[in-house]
Amino acid sequence: MLEKLKLTEGDYLKRAAVLLFHKTPDRFITEAFVKIGFFVSESELGYHDEIHGPLFT
DSSP states (O other), X not given: OTTTTTOEETTEEOXXXXXXXXXXXXXXXXXXXXEEEEESSSSOEEEEEEEESOTTO
């Protein structure tokens, strides 16, 4: 499956594979998180959240 998705390079996994499937991708790739925000107006942020972990969860 990883080869069909082109997530390997030789015997090694690409960064995308680590981000998608590893339980703690931030161990291997620093700043591996997503920020999501809700804006009340164009300049006023209502709240924001950070999501850590694999992208599938």
